[in-house]
Amino acid sequence: xxxxxxxxxxxxxxxxxxxxxxxxxxxxxxxxxxxxxxxxxxxxxxxxxxxxxxxxxxxxxxxxxxxxxxxxxxxxxxxxxxxxxxxxxxxxxxxxxxxxxxxxxxxxxxxxxxxxxxxxxxxxxxxxxxxxxxxxxxxxxxxxxxxxxxxxxxxxxxxxxxxxxxxxxxxxxxxxxxxxxxxxxxxxxxxxxxxxxxxxxxxxxxxxxxxxxxxxxxxxxx
Amino acid sequence: xxxxxxxxxxxxxxxxxxxxxxxxxxxxxxxxxxxxxxxxxxxxxxxxxxxxxxxxxxxxxxxxxxxxxxxxxxxxxxxxxxxxxxxxxxxxxxxxxxxxxxxxxxxxxxxxxxxxxxxxxxxxxxxxxxxxxxxxxxxxxxxxxxxxxxxxxxxxxxxxxxxxxxxxxxxxxxxxxxxxxxxxxxxxxxxxxxxxxxxxxxxxxxxxxxxxxxxxxxxxxxxxxxxxxxxxxxxxxxxxxxxxxxxxxxxxxxxxxxxxxxxxxxxxxxxxxxxxxxxxxxxxxxxxxxxxxxxxxxxxxxxx
Amino acid sequence: xxxxxxxxxxxxxxxxxxxxxxxxxxxxxxxxxxxxxxxxxxxxxxxxxxxxxxxxxxxxxxxxxxxxxxxxxxxxxxxxxxxxxxxxxxxxxxxxxxxxxxxxxxxxxxxxxxxxxxxxxxxxxxxxxxxxxxxxxxxxxxxxxxxxxxxxxxxxxxxxxxxxxxxxxxxxxxxxxxxxxxxxxxxxxxxxxxxxxxxxxxxxxxxxxxxxxxxxxxxxxxxxxxxxxxxxxxxxxxxxxxxxxxxxxxxxxxxxxxxxxxxxxxxxxx
Numbered sequence: 001x002x003x004x005x006x007x008x009x010x011x012x013x014x015x016x017x018x019x020x021x022x023x024x025x026x027x028x029x030x031x032x033x034x035x036x037x038x039x040x041x042x043x044x045x046x047x048x049x050x051x052x053x054x055x056x057x058x059x060x061x062x063x064x065x066x067x068x069x070x071x072x073x074x075x076x077x078x079x080x081x082x083x084x085x086x087x088x089x090x091x092x093x094x095x096x097x098x099x100x101x102x103x104x105x106x107x108x109x110x111x112x113x114x115x116x117x118x119x120x121x122x123x124x125x126x127x128x129x130x131x132x133x134x135x136x137x138x139x140x141x142x143x144x145x146x147x148x149x150x151x152x153x154x155x156x157x158x159x160x161x162x163x164x165x166x167x168x169x170x171x172x173x174x175x176x177x178x179x180x181x182x183x184x185x186x187x188x189x190x191x192x193x194x195x196x197x198x199x200x201x202x203x204x205x206x207x208x209x210x211x212x213x214x215x216x217x218x219x220x221x222x
Numbered sequence: 223x224x225x226x227x228x229x230x231x232x233x234x235x236x237x238x239x240x241x242x243x244x245x246x247x248x249x250x251x252x253x254x255x256x257x258x259x260x261x262x263x264x265x266x267x268x269x270x271x272x273x274x275x276x277x278x279x280x281x282x283x284x285x286x287x288x289x290x291x292x293x294x295x296x297x298x299x300x301x302x303x304x305x306x307x308x309x310x311x312x313x314x315x316x317x318x319x320x321x322x323x324x325x326x327x328x329x330x331x332x333x334x335x336x337x338x339x340x341x342x343x344x345x346x347x348x349x350x351x352x353x354x355x356x357x358x359x360x361x362x363x364x365x366x367x368x369x370x371x372x373x374x375x376x377x378x379x380x381x382x383x384x385x386x387x388x389x390x391x392x393x394x395x396x397x398x399x400x401x402x403x404x405x406x407x408x409x410x411x412x413x414x415x416x417x418x419x420x421x422x423x424x425x426x427x428x429x430x431x432x433x434x435x436x437x438x439x440x441x442x443x444x445x446x447x448x449x450x451x452x453x454x455x456x457x458x459x460x461x462x463x464x465x466x467x468x469x470x471x472x473x474x475x476x477x478x479x480x481x482x483x484x485x486x487x488x489x490x491x492x493x494x495x496x497x498x499x500x501x502x503x504x505x506x507x508x509x510x511x512x513x514x515x516x517x518x519x520x521x522x523x524x525x526x
Numbered sequence: 527x528x529x530x531x532x533x534x535x536x537x538x539x540x541x542x543x544x545x546x547x548x549x550x551x552x553x554x555x556x557x558x559x560x561x562x563x564x565x566x567x568x569x570x571x572x573x574x575x576x577x578x579x580x581x582x583x584x585x586x587x588x589x590x591x592x593x594x595x596x597x598x599x600x601x602x603x604x605x606x607x608x609x610x611x612x613x614x615x616x617x618x619x620x621x622x623x624x625x626x627x628x629x630x631x632x633x634x635x636x637x638x639x640x641x642x643x644x645x646x647x648x649x650x651x652x653x654x655x656x657x658x659x660x661x662x663x664x665x666x667x668x669x670x671x672x673x674x675x676x677x678x679x680x681x682x683x684x685x686x687x688x689x690x691x692x693x694x695x696x697x698x699x700x701x702x703x704x705x706x707x708x709x710x711x712x713x714x715x716x717x718x719x720x721x722x723x724x725x726x727x728x729x730x731x732x733x734x735x736x737x738x739x740x741x742x743x744x745x746x747x748x749x750x751x752x753x754x755x756x757x758x759x760x761x762x763x764x765x766x767x768x769x770x771x772x773x774x775x776x777x778x779x780x781x782x783x784x785x786x787x788x789x790x791x792x793x794x795x796x
Contacts, residue, residue, distance in 0.1 A: 042238070046249055078263070189351060
C-alpha cells in the first residue's frame with residue numbers, strides 16, 4: 001500500500017519543515033518583541049517605524065515576501081546571510097522571510113497583550129522610579145507574554161503551515177516534495193495527500209494542545 | 223491608544239527629551255544608511271534604471287493588460303471563496319455547538335483537520351484531483367482549485383469565528399428565547415445568528431485580507447493567473463523583475479490596507495450601533511484594532 | 527443596516543464576474559491554438575494584447591494553410607504540465623509551445639512535424655569564458671524551473687557536483703545570473719536564445735553551445751488525428767520551402783547569435 005513512497009525522502013522533507021518552523025519562530029519572537037517595544041516606546045520615529053512595518057508586512061502576501069528575499073536580497077543585493085551552498089542560502093533566506101513576516105503578527109499579539117496589563121501596574125512601577133525600559137521588561141512584558149501564550153500558539157501553528165510557501169524559491173520542504181509526488185504518482189494522489197496531511201496534523205496538533213494547556217497554567221489570575 | 227500606552231513612561235523631562243532626541247537621530251541615521259546602501263547597490267546593479275520603472279508610469283498598457291486583469295482575478299477568487307465559505311463555515315460552526323454528539327464531533331473533526339493543513343497543500347491536491355477526475359477546462363481549473371483550497375480552509379476558520387461569536391452573546395438571549403417557547407432551530411436562526419453575525423462582521427472582512435494574500439500561492443505554484451503571476455509576464459516583456467515585484471507588492475498593500483481600514487470602520491460603527499441599541503452591553507472604548515485581534519485570537523490561527 | 531447593502535453589492539459583483547466567465551463559447555470558424563505566453567522569442571504576450579515569437583509565427587502559418595485567417599485564431603496559454611490534458615480534452619486544436627516529441631508523450635497525444643530541432647544548452651554571462659565543455663559545468667551553480675527535467679538531467683548525467691536552484695519561472699533565474707550569484711540557466715537553446723535576443727538583455731548573456739540533448743519540437747494534436755497531421759505536415763513543408771521558416775528563425779532568434787539547426791525533416795507520419 002505504501003510503495004508509492006519509495007524513492008522519496010519524506011522524513012528529510014518534514015525535517016526541513018520542522019527546522020524552518022523552529023528557526024523562524026525564534027527569529028520572529030525576537031524581532032516581534034522588538035517591534036512591539038518600538039510601537040509603545042516614547043520615541044515617535046520608532047513608533048512610526050513599528051506601525052508602518054507591521055501594516056505593510058501584514059498586508060503583503062507571504063509569497064511575495066519570500067520571493068523578494070530570494071530575488072531581491074540575494075540575487076540582486078547579494079546578501080547571502082551565512083553563506084554555504086545554494087540550498088543552505090535558500091533555507092536561510094526562507095527563515096529570514098518567514099521571521100520578518102511572522103514578526104508582525106507576534107508584535108500585534110504582544111501589543112494586545114500589553115493592553116491587558118492593568119494601568120495600575122505600570123503606574124505603580126513608575127511610582128517606584130523605574131524607567132521605560134524597566135517598566136517594560138520587568139513589569140509589563142512578563143505579564144503580557146503570559147497573557148498571549150494562546151494567540152502566540154496560533155501564530156506558531158500558522159507559521160508551521162506557512163513554511164510550505166518556501167516551495168516558491170525551491171527549498172526542499174514538505175510542499176515541494178508533495179508537488180513532485182503529486183505530479184509523478186498521479187494514480188495515488190489521495191494517498192499522497194493523506195500522508196502529507198497526516199504529517200501536518202502531527203506537527204500542529206500537539207503544539208496547539210501543549211500551548212493551550214500552558215496558556216491556562218501561566219494565565220495571570222485577576 | 224496613546225493615552226492608554228503612555229502610562230508606560232513619564233512625561234519626558236529635559237534630560238529624557240534630550241535622550242529621546244538622540245535616539246530619534248540615531249534611528250533615523252541607521253534607517254537612512256540602510257536605505258542608502260540598498261538604493262546604491264540597486265543602482266550599481268542597474269535596478270534603478272529608468273526603463274525598468276518607467277513602464278509603470280508612462281505605459282498604461284502595463285496596468286490595463288497585466289496588473290488590473292490580474293487584480294481582477296485575485297479579487298474574483300477571494301470573493302468566490304468568502305461567499306462559499308461563509309454559509310459552509312456558519313453551518314460547521316453551528317454544528318459544533320449542537321446538543322447532539324454525532325453532529326458535534328464530526329463537525330469538530332472536519333474543522334480541526336482543515337485548520338491543521340497548509341492551504342497550499344489543499345490547493346495542490348485540489349488542482350491535481352480536478353485534473354484527473356473532472357473535465358474542468360485547464361483555463362479555469364487553477365481558479366477553481368485555488369477557490370476550493372481557500373473555501374476548505376476558510377470555512378473551518380469561519381466556523382470558529384461563528385462559534386466564538388455565538389458563545390460571546392449573553393446567556394440571557396438564549397434563556398429569554400426559550401422562555402417564550404422558541405424551538406432550538408428558531409433560537410439559532412432568529413435570535414443568536416443575526417447578533418453573532420453583527421459581532422463578527424469586522425473579523426470576516428479582515429479574513430478577506432488573509433484570503434487575498436493566499437491567492438498569491440495559487441499564482442506562484444499553480445499557474446493561476448492572478449496578480450502575482452503578472453510579475454513574470456511583465457518581466458518577460460520589460461525585463462524588470464524587481465520593479466514589477468515592488469509594484470505588485472504595493473498593489474497588494476493598498477488593496478489589503480483598504481480592506482483592513484474598512485474592517486476597522488465597520489467595527490467602530492457596529493459598536494456605536496450596539497451601544498444605542500443596547501443589545502450587547504458596551505465595552506470600554508479601546509483601540510478598535512485590539513478588539514479585532516481578540517476576536518481573531520478566539521478564532522484561532524486565522525490571523526496569519 | 528449598512529452592511530446588508532454591502533453584501534448585496536458584493537453579490538452583484540460576483541454574479542457579474544460569473545457571467546463573464548460563463549460566456550466565451552467556441553464556434554467553428556475559430557481555431558484555438560495553445561502557445562506559451564511568457565517565453566520571449568517563442569511565444570510571448572505583448573502589452574498590446576498581441577503575440578510574438580517563433581512558435582507564434584509557425585502557428586499562424588499553419589493556421590493560414592488550414593484555412594483560418596489570423597483574426598480567427600484564439601490563443602490559449604499552454605503551461606508545460608497542461609499540454610497533454612488540453613489536447614485530449616479538446617480545449618485546443620493545436621499546441622505549438624516548445625513541445626518536444628517524446629515516446630512518453632506520444633502515448634497520449636500525436637505530433638506533426640518536427641518543425642525545429644533544439645538542444646539543451648546553458649545560458650551564461652557574456653563575459654564568462656569558463657564553460658567550454660560539459661565537464662566545466664561541475665562546481666557551477668545552475669538554475670532551472672520547478673517541474674523541468676533539464677536541470678536534473680545535467681546534474682545526473684554530466685555534473686554531479688553542480689548546485690541547483692529551482693524557481694517557478696526562467697526569468698527569475700536571469701536576475702541571479704546577471705548578478706553573478708548563479709552561473710548558468712539551463713534548458714533548450716531555443717528558449718535561451720529568446721531571452722538572450724531580448725532588447726533589454728542584449729549583450730548580457732550568451733549561449734554556451736554545448737548541445738546536451740536533442741529536442742524535436744512538434745505541433746501537438748489530438749491522438750490519432752491523421753488527417754490533421756498530414757495537413758499540418760504539408761503546411762510545415764511549404765513554410766520551409768517558401769523560405770518563411772528561415773525568415774521566422776531570423777526574426778525571432780537573430781540577435782542572439784544562435785546557430786539554429788537547419789529545418790528538420792518531417793518524420794511524424796501516421
